[in-house]
Amino acid sequence: MSITTLARDTVHRDLLRDCLAEGLSEGDALLAMVLLHTHAIDLHPGAVAGGNGTPSALPALTQRDAAEVIAALWADLRPSHDAEATTAYWYRQYNIQTPYEVFDDVPDSLKPRLIELRDRLARDPRVAAVVAED
Amino acid sequence: MDPQLDVNALIQILRGAAEFVAFAQANRAAGLAYNAAAKAEFLANGLGTQAELDSLARGYGVALIGDVSDQEIDVTAGRLQAAFVGTVPGRVLRLPDARILATAYGKNERLATGDLQLFKRARDLGLAVVFLGSGRSAARASAYVPRSVTIPGSP
Numbered sequence: 001m002s003i004t005t006l007a008r009d010t011v012h013r014d015l016l017r018d019c020l021a022e023g024l025s026e027g028d029a030l031l032a033m034v035l036l037h038t039h040a041i042d043l044h045p046g047a048v049a050g051g052n053g054t055p056s057a058l059p060a061l062t063q064r065d066a067a068e069v070i071a072a073l074w075a076d077l078r079p080s081h082d083a084e085a086t087t088a089y090w091y092r093q094y095n096i097q098t099p100y101e102v103f104d105d106v107p108d109s110l111k112p113r114l115i116e117l118r119d120r121l122a123r124d125p126r127v128a129a130v131v132a133e134d
Numbered sequence: 135m136d137p138q139l140d141v142n143a144l145i146q147i148l149r150g151a152a153e154f155v156a157f158a159q160a161n162r163a164a165g166l167a168y169n170a171a172a173k174a175e176f177l178a179n180g181l182g183t184q185a186e187l188d189s190l191a192r193g194y195g196v197a198l199i200g201d202v203s204d205q206e207i208d209v210t211a212g213r214l215q216a217a218f219v220g221t222v223p224g225r226v227l228r229l230p231d232a233r234i235l236a237t238a239y240g241k242n243e244r245l246a247t248g249d250l251q252l253f254k255r256a257r258d259l260g261l262a263v264v265f266l267g268s269g270r271s272a273a274r275a276s277a278y279v280p281r282s283v284t285i286p287g288s289p
Contacts, residue, residue: 037251040223057224062251063142064230087230088178095145101250101271133251134274 012069019120024077036066047126060133067091103132137244158194166196171233210236217283
């Protein structure tokens with residue numbers, strides 16, 4: 001994993017791209033949305049460009065923000081699947097398939113993979129912690 | 135007309151999600167509405183249809199807010215976004231979410247959403263927002279203590 005400074009506007013996408021580098025299934029894309037929507041991400045000082053060395057806390061994203069991140073990531077990793085590369089698509093799929101608003105509401109059948117994604121994200125050297133948001 | 139509905143509420147009412155349908159039934163008499171931004175988002179890429187919106191109108195009296203222009207929505211949305219700049223804990227309100235909130239703010243009406251993170255931002259803005267959900271997410275919404283932000287130009 002390369003240790004590069006993150007751009008503030010694409011920080012979520014760039015972090016996810018590195019931890020999903022082996023490929024992106026639709027199921028993992030939705031779980032990544034759940035992760036971004038239910039967890040805050042604390043970054044180490046200097047992880048974000050222009051941060052003046054201060055720690056960065058990234059609060060949990062709204063459904064639309066998370067959908068926008070996944071749409072952009074999907075366009076990067078699965079460019080031949082144009083229909084799924086829109087924010088509207090992922091926003092709707094989230095509400096139909098994985099409408100979980102807090103980590104505790106995620107079904108037990110999905111939690112192991114979600115925790116795996118969370119832990120993989122937390123191992124990024126730029127990430128200090130990935131914390132379920134109250 | 136009160137309350138306004140987020141797009142997730144339109145989707146979930148159509149899917150028959152219990153808490154969303156119950157809310158629609160309970161508030162039908164008060165008048166349910168969605169704004170032009172919500173309509174555009176619902177219909178984007180052909181994922182939702184006008185026929186579905188028509189069915190919401192027939193079933194629950196859900197109507198399009200017709201007296202607020204896109205330009206007015208954008209101006210108000212920009213003010214709502216600006217309220218979060220430089221605040222702690224660093225929440226951001228991006229334009230698509232701000233456009234959904236804009237008419238609720240402008241008309242001083244309630245907004246109903248199933249998005250807990252948008253609910254928090256709306257509460258931070260001082261909006262009258264209703265979280266549609268159940269179980270632990272509903273409990274979190276009830277317990278949420280807003281981190282108030284100041285909307286530029288507001289009294």
